[in-house]
Amino acid sequence: MGSTSYQPFPTPHDPPLTAIVIGAGLGGCAAAIALHHHGHKVLCVLDKVHEFGRLGDSLGLGENAFKLLDKWGCEVDEIKRIGNQAPNMTIRRWKDGKELAVQPLMDMAGYIGHRGDYHDVFLKWVRRRGIPIRMGSEVVAYEDVDPQPIITLKNGEKLEADIIIAADGIKSLARPLVLGMRDDPVSSGYACFRAFFKPTPEQRKDPTINKYMQSDCVNFWIGPDTHLVQNTLRNGEEFNWIITHKDDGDVPESWFQPGDMDEVRRLVQTLDPDIRGIVEQTEKCLDWKICYREPLPTWVSPLSHRIALLGDSCHAHLPTSAQGASQAVESAGCLAVCLGLIDRKEDVRIATRAYERLRFPRTRASQTNGEDLRNRWHGVLKGVDEEREVDPEEVKIRNAWLYTFDAEEDAKTRWEDVRAVVEDELKAGRIRPLC
Ligand SMILES: Cc1cc2nc3c(=O)[nH]c(=O)nc-3n(C[C@H](O)[C@H](O)[C@H](O)COP(=O)(O)OP(=O)(O)OC[C@H]3O[C@@H](n4cnc5c(N)ncnc54)[C@H](O)[C@@H]3O)c2cc1C
Incomplete structure (x- = not known):
């Protein structure tokens, strides 16, 4: 015990x-x-x-x-x-990463x-x-x-x-x-693309995509009808992003449904370039429909x-x-x-x-x-x-x-x-x- x-x-x-x-x-x-x-x-x-x-x-x-x-x-x-x-998390503007608010991480999760x-x-x-x-x-x-x-x-x-x-x-x-x-579940009208992976040593060294891979950190990019959560663990060894977006499709309610990275790349075209690069380079993700009851x-x-x-x-x-x-x-x-x-x-x-x-x-x-x-x-x-x-x-x-x-x-x-x-x-x- x-x-x-x-x-x-x-x-x-x-x-x-x-x-x-x-x-x-x-x-x-x-x-x-x-x-x-x-x-x-x-x-x-x-x-x-x-x-x-x-x-x-x-x-x-x-x-x-x-x-x-x-x-x-x-x-x-x-x-x-x-x-x-990380002591704090930052809420940012979708298109350019401008800081909108900083809060202790303990206030969130x-x-x-x-x-x-x-x-x-x-x-x-x-x-x-x-x-x-x-x-x-x-x-x-x-x-x-x-x-x-x-x-x-x-x-x-x-x-x-x-x-x-x-x-x-x-x-x-x-x-x-x-x-x-x-x-039966009701669609909430939203779905999440989610990816969790270990960035390669090359990715961790690449200054065009590694801004959020240096140490533990949590950031949110918010925009009309969408937001992205980034969570970096173990001083940059592990990296997670989750994009919540409008979804009127027919994704089944599942934790294991593969996501379409082409669709993800399309969604992040307007996203802050400092985070967009690593999202675009991600090999695979899951597509998780957020169902409501x-x-x-x-x-x-x-x-x-x-x-x-x-x-x-x-x-x-x-x-x-x-x-x-x-x-x-x-x-x-x-x-x-x-x-x-x-x-x-x-x-x-x-x-x-x-x-x-x-x-x-x-x-x-x-x-x-x-x-x-x-x-x-x-x-x-x-x-x-x-x-x-x-x-x-x-x-x-x-x-x-x-x-x-x-x-x-x-x-x-x-x-x-x-x-x-x-x-x-x-x-x-x-x-x-x-x-
Ligand atoms: C695979 C998976 C991935 C998840 N990923 C995330 C995540 O990334 N982030 C997040 O915030 N939340 C995630 N969640 C949800 C999160 O774990 C839950 O919201 C929270 O932990 C409370 O869960 P729970 O124990 O009530 O239900 P769950 O975590 O869903 O656990 C239910 C368990 O019941 C078992 N079970 C179901 N039916 C039967 C049956 N008939 N007989 C025997 N066993 C049965 C399942 O195998 C499962 O292990 C995930 C859940 C699952 C199952």
Whole structure:
């Protein structure tokens, strides 16, 4: 374990509540760690893939997540060390790189690192707690039954627990069960081209393209209906760019869809030459359609109330929020606390219903914060004199308020009020929709 003084809480229930987590992404790992810390028994974390690669590119983790991970005995410095070390980030004008605003990096994403590297550390934290991670275990069916819901794996095996946590991502299989209907993604009208690579020694020496390869740095170029994020890690050894652009095409919702570099080169024709060169020289990229889902009216299964969604399965964020993983960590803390505050196993339903009610407004505020930033960035230079002075406040990232929050303390403080409401609703057999 990380800290030698770390001790998980004693179990609040005897025998402890049992849990199965579906999905070993950052959200599922956080859920397993949080439940373990609060004295619940995590039987296993299941993931459908056989092996994790170094997938994705830049991902941010904020202080709101670190605060909880630290309480749970995770050595957060392991993450901080591999995140971007730049003190500041700069927001620039698309066409010429003119500085529009400079902000501490902590105001945006906290530590921006490679998702795959962060994921490795989360997986290690889960394993250190003796929680089994079962790879190649795809859940293909759910039975929403009391007192223990049942899941079926692709190999026919059936598993059950007091609570099932579906941290199974944006394309969640559990979500239609929870909602009682399909919910197909809606195009947000935007897509991202994304590339992460090691620049060659020649590229790192070439003064026409290496301006942003010297040391860790984060810059954003904003323009009408588009922006580019650049993240340089490990003192220039690794380089990442992400271009968000209008998209009315039909790219499937996937993390693995190859992008068309000719299209990228066309998009960056008007971009600041100091960054354009390395984008143009990039060999390949991914094309990631940003799909939108309406906020869900419920995160918990209707019959047993013991299958709960967590993370991207119920509150996926836009990239501009830089909070998708951090909010999943918060949700994990809140759910673990709620499960610790019930008296009996029969009351899991009170915990899950309180969890969704406690978390919904906060995750919505965090989601809309990301939407607001994208709209401000894409709108500020639109249809106006391009030479006008932009007030830095108009383009600054406004995430700082998200970081002071402690999701566990919030759950404890509001528990009694929310529990009373939820208990009344359960007695009446009418759960008020979240939205
Ligand atoms: C491949 C990939 C790349 C990503 N890249 C980025 C990035 O570059 N930047 C960024 O900000 N965010 C990225 N994300 C999203 C980011 O990781 C999440 O927003 C955040 O970490 C919260 O994720 P989550 O754990 O809720 O879901 P996810 O990270 O999506 O994890 C869900 C997990 O559930 C597993 N799963 C799904 N269905 C089943 C099933 N039926 N049975 C068993 N297991 C199942 C999946 O294999 C996956 O490991 C990426 C996600 C993925 C999956």
